[in-house]
Amino acid sequence: MTVKLTWLGHAACKLEYEGKVILIDPWLGNPKFPGDNYKPDKVDIMLITHGHNDHFGDAIELGKQFKPKTPVIHEMSLFLQKQGVEAIGMNFGGTVDIDGIKVTLVPSSHSGGYADNSGNVVFMGNPGGYVVTFPDGNSFYHAGDTGVTKEMAITRDLFEPKVGLFPIGGHYTMDPKGAAYAAKMMKLDAVVPIHYGTFVPPLVGTPEELEKELEGSGIKVHALNPGDSIEF
């Protein structure tokens, strides 16, 4: 079965598999969100890589509206449960099986505080990335926000994801050079660049730079516009 992946701007994306909808880093108010037509009418699983507001986004509203299963780092799950969201607390290396879709939390190199309405920073646990493995073995990796880490090689060996979503904007995350290094280390078939262009500066990395860095590697760069989809 193919998985349909739609980029929703910034780090937000949607995966569709056999009628199931998985929403990752649900900041649907991001400046590059492709429009009301792309607002979900259901969410079965919601994943949040870390507590920063540009990733956590509309998690509370969407969690209350659609009641998705929401496997996230333990401390974030406590916060979400208090808000009435069906969060499942987990931690790095652990896998949660939701109707045959396996969600694994893997480490990233970043930070993860959430700023509440009064500007107080709430500790939301350590930031991470996700591997999503479908019942047919097809596997996908969302790096979250991160620099390049050696742990990515372990993630590759354990889960062999084919497609990776990598931040390339630089400043807060790896830039195109770092993302290309990571994609090669993980022996991906394809990489989808995210977390660039939302705010310029500082998120100045471009897919063209990533393509140049990956020239000759055999790794495909899917430079999507927000709202575009690929299948894998």
Ligand code: ZN
């Ligand atoms: Zn962040």
